[in-house]
Amino acid sequence: MYDRYNRKIDYLRISVTDRCNLRCTYCMPEEGIQLLRHEDILTFDEIRDFTQIAVAHGVTKVRITGGEPLVRKEITTLIRMIADIDGIRDLSMTTNGVLLKHFAYELSTAGLHRVNISLDTIDPEKFNKITRTGNVQDVFDGIRAAKEAGLLPVKINCVIKASKDEAEAAEVTSFCKDNGLEVRYIRQMDLVKGHFSMVDGGSGGDCAMCNRLRLTASGKLKPCLFNNIEFDIREIGFENALKMAVELKPACGSKNETGSFYNIGG
Ligand code: SAM
Numbered sequence: 001m002y003d004r005y006n007r008k009i010d011y012l013r014i015s016v017t018d019r020c021n022l023r024c025t026y027c028m029p030e031e032g033i034q035l036l037r038h039e040d041i042l043t044f045d046e047i048r049d050f051t052q053i054a055v056a057h058g059v060t061k062v063r064i065t066g067g068e069p070l071v072r073k074e075i076t077t078l079i080r081m082i083a084d085i086d087g088i089r090d091l092s093m094t095t096n097g098v099l100l101k102h103f104a105y106e107l108s109t110a111g112l113h114r115v116n117i118s119l120d121t122i123d124p125e126k127f128n129k130i131t132r133t134g135n136v137q138d139v140f141d142g143i144r145a146a147k148e149a150g151l152l153p154v155k156i157n158c159v160i161k162a163s164k165d166e167a168e169a170a171e172v173t174s175f176c177k178d179n180g181l182e183v184r185y186i187r188q189m190d191l192v193k194g195h196f197s198m199v200d201g202g203s204g205g206d207c208a209m210c211n212r213l214r215l216t217a218s219g220k221l222k223p224c225l226f227n228n229i230e231f232d233i234r235e236i237g238f239e240n241a242l243k244m245a246v247e248l249k250p251a252c253g254s255k256n257e258t259g260s261f262y263n264i265g266g
Pocket of ligand 1: 020069158188266
């Protein structure tokens with residue numbers, strides 16, 4: 001699929017839940033969020049069917065995200081259903097890693113290729129402060145389990161304020177060097193104010209090269225993270241939503257006043 005700016009659209013990011021087991025200060029309010037109703041959340045069959053159509057139209061790269069994807073019940077079943085679709089060359093997941101030690105092996109067996117794990121600091125106290133509830137040791141255990149399960153390369157997503165030379169990020173950098181992990185530095189963004197920039201070490205944030213579509217847990221297909229445009233796949237049909245999202249993908253991000261990282265997937 002090519003959009004009107006001749007960008008090849010071959011990457012689908014799927015948020016499978018709006019729920020999360022952490023409350024990162026830059027992502028979610030401390031008291032949590034108004035959760036989606038069960039019936040508003042796409043079923044596994046709907047996610048598989050939509051993905052199948054997207055792949056038939058040229059998507060080769062699929063990422064599962066959230067909320068926290070590992071809190072969605074039976075997530076391994078969904079991974080298996082998606083892995084069974086012919087034509088996906090890269091099937092990955094973005095996770096906070098907290099539950100990964102329990103899932104890494106079965107995810108790998110189900111057909112997941114690799115994981116990105118979010119880690120902004122290796123300091124236990126700072127980690128607990130940023131995530132409001134988390135224990136960094138769980139993430140370390142998750143990283144080890146992912147490596148052992150062959151979910152490679154394991155990449156680390158590190159949110160920074162302004163620079164990768166900040167103390168926390170520098171510690172994450174040496175941790176990654178010591179543990180054979182790739183690291184991507186993501187500047188803290190603001191959807192409403194339209195503050196975003198290119199991801200250092202990754203491909204996000206570069207509008208001219210953007211190849212992505214994003215499906216939210218409630219079935220809204222978004223052609224751009226920094227834009228309010230979205231198409232409800234249940235309302236207008238899977239094929240039609242795909243067509244519209246590609247056709248109307250904006251040249252460049254601006255602002256998003258309707259969504260949040262936790263329901264679009266970052
Ligand atoms: N729960 C999973 C996780 O923690 O990786 C997946 C969802 S999370 C929303 C996806 C990514 O978005 C994480 O790497 C997170 O750090 C990032 N993120 C969330 N809010 C952000 C913000 N305001 N600016 C930049 N990145 C953000």
